[in-house]
Amino acid sequence: MARASSLLYLDGVSVSFDGFKALNELSLTIGPGEMRAIIGPNGAGKTTMMDVITGKTRPDSGEVYFDGTIDLTGEDEASIAEMGIGRKFQKPTVFESHTVWDNLELALKAPRGPFATLFHVISGGERKRIEHLLDLIRLGGKRDDLAANLSHGQKQWLEIGMLLAQDPKLLLVDEPAAGMTDAETAETAELLKDIANDHSVVVVEHDMVFVRSLGVKVTVLHEGSVLAEGSLDHVSANDRVVEVYLGR
Amino acid sequence: MMSSFLFRAMDARAGIFLAIMAAVIILIPAGNLLVPEGSAFHVPNYALTLMGKYLTYALLALAVDLVWGYCGILSLGHAAFFALGGYAMGMYLMRQIGTRGVYGDPNLPDFMVFLNWQELPWYWYGFDMFWFAALMVLLVPGFLAFVFGWFAFRSRVTGVYLSIITQALTYALLLAFFRNDMGFGGNNGLTDFKDILGFNIQADTTRAGLFVASGLALVICFIICRSITRSKLGKVLVAVRDAESRTRFLGYRVEHYKLFVWTLSAMMAGIAGALYVPQVGIINPGEFDPANSIEVVIWVAVGGRGTLVGAVLGAVLVNFAKTWFTGALPDIWLFALGGLFVFVTLFLPKGIVGTFSQGWTALRQRRISQALEAGSGEAPDAPPHSPSAPANVTHATPAPKATDPQPAE
Numbered sequence: 001m002a003r004a005s006s007l008l009y010l011d012g013v014s015v016s017f018d019g020f021k022a023l024n025e026l027s028l029t030i031g032p033g034e035m036r037a038i039i040g041p042n043g044a045g046k047t048t049m050m051d052v053i054t055g056k057t058r059p060d061s062g063e064v065y066f067d068g069t070i071d072l073t074g075e076d077e078a079s080i081a082e083m084g085i086g087r088k089f090q091k092p093t094v095f096e097s098h099t100v101w102d103n104l105e106l107a108l109k110a111p112r113g114p115f116a117t118l119f120h121v122i123s124g125g126e127r128k129r130i131e132h133l134l135d136l137i138r139l140g141g142k143r144d145d146l147a148a149n150l151s152h153g154q155k156q157w158l159e160i161g162m163l164l165a166q167d168p169k170l171l172l173v174d175e176p177a178a179g180m181t182d183a184e185t186a187e188t189a190e191l192l193k194d195i196a197n198d199h200s201v202v203v204v205e206h207d208m209v210f211v212r213s214l215g216v217k218v219t220v221l222h223e224g225s226v227l228a229e230g231s232l233d234h235v236s237a238n239d240r241v242v243e244v245y246l247g248r
Numbered sequence: 249m250m251s252s253f254l255f256r257a258m259d260a261r262a263g264i265f266l267a268i269m270a271a272v273i274i275l276i277p278a279g280n281l282l283v284p285e286g287s288a289f290h291v292p293n294y295a296l297t298l299m300g301k302y303l304t305y306a307l308l309a310l311a312v313d314l315v316w317g318y319c320g321i322l323s324l325g326h327a328a329f330f331a332l333g334g335y336a337m338g339m340y341l342m343r344q345i346g347t348r349g350v351y352g353d354p355n356l357p358d359f360m361v362f363l364n365w366q367e368l369p370w371y372w373y374g375f376d377m378f379w380f381a382a383l384m385v386l387l388v389p390g391f392l393a394f395v396f397g398w399f400a401f402r403s404r405v406t407g408v409y410l411s412i413i414t415q416a417l418t419y420a421l422l423l424a425f426f427r428n429d430m431g432f433g434g435n436n437g438l439t440d441f442k443d444i445l446g447f448n449i450q451a452d453t454t455r456a457g458l459f460v461a462s463g464l465a466l467v468i469c470f471i472i473c474r475s476i477t478r479s480k481l482g483k484v485l486v487a488v489r490d491a492e493s494r495t496r497f498l499g500y501r502v503e504h505y506k507l508f509v510w511t512l513s514a515m516m517a518g519i520a521g522a523l524y525v526p527q528v529g530i531i532n533p534g535e536f537d538p539a540n541s542i543e544v545v546i547w548v549a550v551g552g553r554g555t556l557v558g559a560v561l562g563a564v565l566v567n568f569a570k571t572w573f574t575g576a577l578p579d580i581w582l583f584a585l586g587g588l589f590v591f592v593t594l595f596l597p598k599g600i601v602g603t604f605s606q607g608w609t610a611l612r613q614r615r616i617s618q619a620l621e622a623g624s625g626e627a628p629d630a631p632p633h634s635p636s637a638p639a640n641v642t643h644a645t646p647a648p649k650a651t652d653p654q655p656a657e
């Protein structure tokens with residue numbers, strides 16, 4: 001796919017930590033409205049790729065473009081988030097000493113400057129939106145609980161809720177099902193499919209059942225670059241993929 | 249907009265605090281001026297001045313708590329802003345002496361005559377006018393904090409590294425102000441003040457007035473801090489404190505938030521210093537001592553980091569203890585202070601007010617669960633929460649209905 005018609009475009013991206021290449025000439029293109037699953041063994045560079053896209057890590061070389069024209073390598077985390085890229089972290093990170101409600105309110109799309117927030121008065125529309133999200137992530141009964149008191153799975157869901165509250169164009173979701181029961185995993189897959197109806201989503205996940213249930217194009221990463229790409233059945237038939245990942 | 253901003257500041261706890269402050273501001277000066285000396289309710293002059301001093305310390309502690317307790321910036325240099333505000337006020341007070349100095353020079357303060365200076369340095373211009381000095385009380389600490397914060401926060405200096413450079417900042421100022429050719433009176437500092445706004449600085453009524461001014465400044469800054477910490481901006485600050493990088497990924501420019509509270513806090517520290525100086529009658533470079541800034545942090549830790557009332561309480565209690573110790577057992581004080589800090593860190597990590605409100609919350613939780621067990625069936629109140637509330641207190645609430653929603657069954 002050409003850069004101009006892509007939503008996210010990575011070309012030849014390399015990142016090394018003390019000489020170790022976490023990303024090695026990685027190229028990847030996500031189209032508008034697309035949902036993509038990324039799999040690969042531990043240490044393949046999946047999280048590092050998200051770090052590069054969201055401005056946490058600067059690539060040593062390569063191009064990263066959002067919306068075809070915006071060069072992300074020169075931007076910091078806050079401006080990339082403002083452009084419409086939201087992220088759920090591998091380790092759920094919510095604001096523990098805030099309530100569930102406040103976590104969502106902080107994430108809600110709204111002006112981000114200090115003076116805007118200083119004089120901010122929550123509007124009816126915002127309340128409705130938070131209520132809606134609370135229903136969606138099934139934390140309505142816990143709205144006044146501190147996020148610290150949620151279970152691991154609930155924190156994952158809260159973080160997905162926060163991601164939705166930001167209303168980004170592109171969602172980067174890192175291992176959303178980690179630490180969930182099978183039933184929770186299935187529900188998370190349903191939720192993500194719902195979300196993918198009107199957002200572009202990149203999901204990193206290890207759980208093959210989960211990836212299968214998404215039913216989307218899969219990219220296999222290995223040692224910092226793309227090993228195979230295509231439907232899950234297609235990549236599963238690839239000998240190299242079986243060898244480095246599935247076969248274990 | 250503004251009224252809802254201020255309205256947010258008020259709740260029961262703030263109400264109690266403000267009521268106590270109102271009583272203090274009215275009763276203590278009244279006890280000094282109106283109650284005859286023989287009476288048990290008479291407040292002696294030294295006590296009035298001492299308590300006025302405590303109020304300015306409390307304001308300094310409030311300023312430190314705003315940045316440390318709510319935004320996680322552990323400043324070990326706030327005494328620098330306090331001292332700068334103090335110097336700005338001191339310069340005004342020096343200019344009020346006029347020809348009443350030892351050398352009787354109408355234009356130059358005594359120490360400049362002593363140094364054989366011929367004319368007033370340019371940076372002393374304007375300090376003969378109160379409004380100018382008052383402006384400088386805010387602008388000098390504010391500007392320094394802004395410049396310092398601009399560089400520090402943009403380059404993402406955090407944690408212990410930031411604390412160390414704040415110590416370096418106050419130490420550098422200490423050395424600079426010690427120098428005679430800086431033009432701030434060298435190691436003697438500024439003293440021998442005569443009057444303020446035309447009132448004799450030694451007069452009982454002036455002292456009472458300064459006490460009231462300190463109390464009012466504390467109240468106003470408390471209300472401002474409280475409005476800030478309870479606004480959405482305050483929630484962002486706590487988010488920065490707990491998970492700075494996560495906050496950036498939500499699109500908040502953390503450095504702008506830090507710069508905002510940091511500068512505001514420095515200005516409050518400056519006001520505290522400006523009210524302190526006329527009450528103690530002197531400002532010298534010793535106020536920049538790095539140890540002073542550390543002491544402020546201890547006050548806040550003792551009272552309760554992240555609780556504004558705690559900062560005020562901690563400052564008053566520790567300084568009360570200090571006054572008593574330095575009178576009764578002067579050699580012991582530093583050990584007692586160190587011991588207190590260790591004790592609080594180990595056994596009262598939330599400080600006095602934090603521990604108290606935690607206990608209160610736990611008690612309410614127990615009542616709620618007992619009520620539920622007794623089968624009253626009432627859904628419990630929303631558990632009390634605040635950004636500074638301890639993160640482990642609300643788990644005891646059993647589900648009011650069996651269908652407590654879960655992500656999945």
Ligand SMILES: Nc1ncnc2c1ncn2[C@@H]1O[C@H](COP(=O)(O)OP(=O)(O)O)[C@@H](O)[C@H]1O
Pocket residue numbers: 017022040041042043044045046047048049
């Ligand atoms: N900040 C870092 N410093 C050093 N090495 C890192 C850093 N981040 C990631 N790595 C290394 O880069 C490799 C890829 O990591 P990561 O992207 O987290 O893999 P994945 O998410 O695919 O499991 C790993 O070997 C990891 O140890």
Ligand SMILES: [Mg+2]
Pocket residue numbers: 046047048090174
């Ligand atoms: Mg990872």
